[in-house]
Amino acid sequence: MADRHATGEALRLVEVSKTYGTQANPVHALRRASLALPAGTFTAVMGPSGSGKSTLLHCAAGLDEPTSGRVLVDGTELVHGSETAMTKFRRSRIGFVFQQFNLLPTLTVWQNTTLPLRLAGQKIDTGFVRDVLDRTWLGDRVDHLPAELSGGQQQRVAIARALVTRPNLIFADEPTGALDTRSAREVLAMLAEAVHTLGQTVVMVTHDPVAAAFADSVVFLADGQIVDRLDRPDAKTVAERLTHLGEPSPAVAVGE
Structure with a gap:
């Protein structure tokens, strides 16, 4: 697989807000969040429970529509029209990795890996798929069912x-939350390799400072606002920043 380092800007949020509830009793999950991420970077998103982490990810990925503001993926603004059009856009531009592996139990590793291509009616490049499986240390497991794999292998x-569709952007929501420490490190190393070797852009929501330390930078949320950013993070510094997120701080625009 040739290196495919992307250039330019992979993701931009412009004053994105998301409000749930009623006009009389609104819940402000996101408050004018602005974010710009270069292509080929690994960003962790952290914050206390209820800070807006998952809402930010869902709005950025087109899974939820912001109440106000703009989201651009590879310079193309997400416009929520028909669900069919949005699904097609996500399928061509975005990959997803969740805490639950969401593998089909009756399909082999090969069949689960290539499922998005088959659903999209795309031709399967068997050489590329084998290369992806080799890079994720699954080359000798292609005929195994999920039940025959460890949790770490299932997440890989x-x-x-997510990688076989060649997305420009991968969103990972607590991808190591169901894994033991060793498996978690393997999965995080895979995500880092996808960035630094394949040129993907990864945005990962996590509560774990050790997981965040695998990223190039960490964006911190509190009360629906982006309040801080840390480049070249280490676990100790990330943990220290998290303990101070409740202190008053102006919202910041990240990556401007």
Whole structure:
């Protein structure tokens, strides 16, 4: 697989807000969040429970529509029209990795990995798929069913499944939350390799400072606002920053 380092800007949020509830009793999950991420970078998103982490990810990925503001993926603004059009856009530009592996139990590693291509009616490049599976240390497991794999191996199948569609942007929501420490490190190393070797852009929501330390930078949320950013993070510094997120701080625009 040739290196494919992307250039330019992979993701931009412009004053994105998301409000749930009623006009009389609104819940402000996101408050005018602005974010710009260069292509080929690994960003962790952290914050206390209820800070807006998952809402930010869902709005950025087109899974939820912002109440106000703009989201651009590879310079193309997400416009929420028909669900069919949005699904097609996500399928061609975006990959997903979740805490739950979401593998089909009756399909082999190969079949689970190539499922998005088959659903999209795309031709399967078997050489590329084999290369992805080799890079995710699954080359000798292609005929195994999910039940025959460890949790870490199942999550690596989920990463391979995201990679085979050649997305420019991968969103990972607590991808190591269901894994033991060793498996978690393997999965995080795979995501880092996808960035630094394949030129993907990864945005990962996590509560774990050790997981965040695998990223190039960490964006911190509190009360629906982006309040801080840390480049070249280490676990100790990330943990220290998290303990101070409740202190008053102006919202910041990240990556401007």
